[in-house]
Amino acid sequence: MNKITKLGLLTFLISGALLAGCSFESDQSTGTEKTVEEETQNTDVKLDTSAVIEESIKFYFTANEGGSISKIDASSNEVVESIEVDGAVHNVQVSPDGKILGATLVPAMNHGGEDTHGEDSHGGSMEMKGQALFYDIETNELLKTIEVGNHPAHIVFTEDGKYALVTNNEDNNVSVIDMGSFSIIETVNTGKGPHGFRISSDSQKAYIANMAENTVSVLNLDSMEEEKRITVGSAPVTTGITSDGKVLVTTLNSENMLAIVDLSTDEVGKVEVGVGPAQVYIDENNQFAYVANQGTESNPSNTISVVDLESKKVTATIETGKGAHGVVSDGNRLYVTNMFENTVTVIDTKQNKVIDTFEVGEVPNGISITE
DSSP, rough: OOBOOOOOOEEEEEETESSOOOOOOOOOOOOOOOOOOOOSSEEEOOOOTTTOOOOBBBBBEETTTTTTTEEEEETTTEEEEEEEESSSEEEEETTTSSEEEEEEEEEEGOOOOOOOOOSSTTTTSSSSSOOEEEEEEETEEEEEEEEEEEEEEEEOOTTTSSEEEEEEEEEEEEEEEEEETTTEEEEEEEEEEEEEEEOTTSSSSEEEEEETEEEEEEETTTEEEEEEEEEOOSEEOOOOOOOOEEEEEEETTTTEEEEEEEETTTTHHHHHEESSSSEEEEEETEEEEEEEEEEEESSSSHHHHHTTTTEEEEEEEEEHHHHHHEEESSEEEEEEEETTTEEEEEEETTTEEEEEEEEEEEEEEEEEEOO
């Protein structure tokens, strides 16, 4: 990820739980490996605002299940625009060139209430196709609306900017969108309940977490076919891939674990994290995986587990807001959506300290920053 501008700163039943906003039931307790816990509110931790860092990031965005996208000024952590939509926005992603924002939308007519993943509130969500939305980042203009499959979950661009992929959670497939023509050119089958995913840095493979099947589908983006499936554990929510393509990680929501996969052998190791892990993000040095522990709306968790990928241990646990879900980093800051209190927490990754928490739209889910 590029450095920040200034230092002033789904509906799918799984064991009776409904996939959409990633709020899952779990009776397991959090891991004991944690070493650091920081408060998120009323913190006195401040950064040296006299420091100068290479200008790069301008905005970051949150996908709000309540029907909006929050556009946030990265230098001030202030919401500068609320882009209203007719339905639930599940995920957002900034294109590699930083010019386009992609989002997945469950239209209002098939959305029966808040997307909370652990609450069956979606009514007739199988009745209507979902949509992929594309916006101009500078002007907020809606460039294109593309009909995809039932209950679209995550959207991710290939690093070469050629494609955007959307997981269709209820159709068990992925829509491949050509960004030159803004059209679907392929629909690739996956395992059951495809949800969060990442694409390798060479734009060759996509690693799709199949929540209803306990597997990760590996898609070959040259042949546009599923290459294989890796069994990882119970209810994988989303994945991460190291930049060298050697290590895959995925959150196991029902086990309170992070699975770490050696892709040369497909051998799976597990690290206990917090309750109800949702999204995960690997840092630019391939050293740490940041796991957002969400819990459920009725029993929310509120932490980030920092997992050292070499030692396979939790080296820090940082307190966030209730329902930590989406997570992304620019190398200096970690940005976390807190679903059950409508906020974003900003963390200094050098000190593992919270430096800001502020309000965004209703039920913030996915989060992405400009490249």
